[in-house]
Amino acid sequence: MRWERLFAEMEARFEALxxxxxxxxxxxxxxxxxxxxxxxxxxxxxxxxPIRIRLAGxxxxxxxxxxxxxxxxxxxxxxxxxxxxxxxxxxVVLGLTAATGPEPTGLDLRFDLRRALRGLARDxxxxxxxxxxxxxxxxxxxxxxxxxxxxxxxxRVGADFLELAVxxxxxxxxxxxxxxxxxxxxxxxxxxxxLPLG
Numbered sequence: 001m002r003w004e005r006l007f008a009e010m011e012a013r014f015e016a017l018x019x020x021x022x023x024x025x026x027x028x029x030x031x032x033x034x035x036x037x038x039x040x041x042x043x044x045x046x047x048x049x050p051i052r053i054r055l056a057g058x059x060x061x062x063x064x065x066x067x068x069x070x071x072x073x074x075x076x077x078x079x080x081x082x083x084x085x086x087x088x089x090x091x092v093v094l095g096l097t098a099a100t101g102p103e104p105t106g107l108d109l110r111f112d113l114r115r116a117l118r119g120l121a122r123d124x125x126x127x128x129x130x131x132x133x134x135x136x137x138x139x140x141x142x143x144x145x146x147x148x149x150x151x152x153x154x155x156r157v158g159a160d161f162l163e164l165a166v167x168x169x170x171x172x173x174x175x176x177x178x179x180x181x182x183x184x185x186x187x188x189x190x191x192x193x194x195l196p197l198g
Contacts (some may be wrong), residue, residue, distance in 0.1 A: 037100055043068045043093065044101025051075070051095040053085060055190050057132045061085065070104060072113045077193075084120075084192040086113055089132070113186060114157050120194065121154040121162075126169050130191035131184055150182055151195070161185050169195050 043065065052062040053075065061083055067074040073085045120127055129150045152166040153173035165178035 038103060039087075040068055040070070041100045041103055042096060043073065044104070045099030046096045047101065049095065049097065051093055053090055054092040054094070055085065055130070056089045056091055057130065057190050059130055059190060061191065068101075068104065069116065070109045070112050072116055074116075080196055082194050084113075084116055084194075086186070086189055088187065089190040113189075114159075117154060117157045117162055117186075117192065120192070121157055124153055124173055126151065126153055126167075126171075126173070126195040126197065127164075128169065128191075128193040128195055129164060129184060129189060130193075131188050132190050133188060150184070152178065152182075155181065160187070162189075172197070 046065050047068070049065055050063065051065050052060060053073070054060050061075060061077060063075040063077040063083070065073065066076050066082065071087045073087065073090070075083050075085060077083055131148055131150060150164055150166055151169040152164045154162050155165050156163045162184050164182045164184060165173055166180045166182050167173065167178050
């Protein structure tokens with residue numbers, strides 16, 4: 001009887017040790033798996049979900065996440081108003097669930113911010129740009145913000161800049177409607193809102 005109790009205790013200890021080791025290995029595998037998840041995958045898990053994004057310059061935008069590109073996010077602020085957010089301008093994203101999505105591949109990776117902006121230029125769509133480190137003469141950046149806004153039509157997109165024909169949002173782009181042309185480094189763009197025509 002004594003031997004049976006001794007063997008039972010040893011077997012219980014062995015099983016407990018084996019379980020501890022298995023639990024430790026599971027925890028290690030979980031840490032490795034979580035450590036390989038990218039921000040894009042986390043955001044892809046929030047597609048069609050409402051989120052809030054805090055941007056450089058103190059701006060906050062809220063809406064439904066529609067798409068995640070290699071260096072940008074597309075957010076639907078309302079039924080008729082989308083905004084393109086460069087990933088480099090994001091400081092915090094709120095409202096994510098625990099879900100993750102797939103890492104973009106192939107064409108998704110080639111459709112970068114420059115190509116998205118070129119699409120807006122091709123469509124001649126009026127846009128509103130929030131630009132970091134700039135306020136117009138009237139102090140458009142506002143209290144506590146370090147970004148200003150420009151409205152107009154994107155004329156060209158280069159390797160690291162865009163040219164915006166500055167005009168009122170409600171005016172179509174015509175030769176006489178542009179007040180000036182602004183060269184904006186892509187690195188200074190905080191937000192691009194597509195505006196409705198007219």
